[in-house]
Amino acid sequence: MQGPLPLVFDIHRFALDDGPGIRTTVFLKGCPLSCSWCHNPESMSVEPEIAFYPDRCIRCGSCRDICPELAITDGPPLQIDRLRCTTCGRCADICPTTALRMMGKEYPVDDLLEIILRDRHFFEASGGGVTFSGGEPTLGINYLSRLLAALKAEGLHTAIQTCGLFDYDRFARKILPFADLIMFDIKFIAAAEHRKYTGRDNESILKNFKLLASDAGSRLLPRIPLVPGKTATPWNLMEIASFLADLGILRCDLLPYNPAGIAKRLAAGLKLPTDLPDAPLGVEEEDDLRNLFFNALHSLSKSRLDAGKYSDDPQGGLPCRSTSIMQ
DSSP states (O other): OOOOOOEEEEEEEEESSSSSSSEEEEEEOOOSOOOTTOSOGGGSSSSOEEEEOGGGOOOOOHHHHHOTTOOEEOOSSOEEOTTTOOOOOHHHHHOTTSSEEEEOEEOOHHHHHHHHHTTHHHHHHHTOEEEEESSOGGGGHHHHHHHHHHHHHTTOEEEEEEOSOSOHHHHHHHTGGGOSEEEEEOOOSSHHHHHHHHSSOOHHHHHHHHHHHHHTGGGEEEEEEEOBTTTBSHHHHHHHHHHHHHHTBOOOEEEEOOTHHHHHHHHTTOOOOTTOOSSOOOHHHHHHHHHHHHHHHHHHHHHHHHTTOOSSOOBTSSOOSOOOTTO
16 A cells, blocks of 8 residues: 655756756655755655745734634734644635645656656756655655656656665665666765764765666766865865765766755754854855866876776766756
């Protein structure tokens, strides 16, 4: 008997930043990590949540009147008693301005496929496809596998974005055969730093990456979020460059920090971390770190190649400074 389906909290059509071409990105709820800088904090919990956006509220009182738990008080500003709220969603259903939004909805596989396939023409014309993100999409690995297999049967390009914390044997059976691109986040090499900022050890994550470097080949794309004062330090980037060079991985995507998570945390009634950066790196500082990283990756890769460390040519040739996954 099939259990409950994973919850989808957003379907982003015509996305341009989640893989090659024009894409539909499906965001699934639930993540085993709790990164302090997460720009999708509404994805951390597997449970549905109610978000409130005060700037859209017209104080009509409809939500207050319909709430069966009396969890909404009419401010200003409107307040939600999160302890009383049962996330029944009635307030979001009746809100005329979408100031209240239910985050998390079940989509049977066939229903979600129908929505995705509406944009087949754009995928085919642009070399795009479908990306599954989160949260961590592999938490619902059976559901994800069915979706990926169905999309491949339709001839579409498929991609996933992952934090890398999953059971590798299941991933190899259920995901790897159907994923054309695996965007794999690497945040830290140092275990203590990873534990400090994400709440979990990274031993399994790094092990999974090494296995995928062998099994997925050029389908594997590491990504580094450039979080000011955390991941975006010379020491951390040099460690990651060395880790990738050892594996012959020469492509990497460096992602600017996105402070949108601050507003999303407030909307979901979540506590803000005290050390959360409120802006990305400055242009010059980011350029300096990118240059440092790619120069290190180039130098380390060449030294390993000269020393005969690689049995085959490194993946993707020598690295370039561009971080585009279209390279």
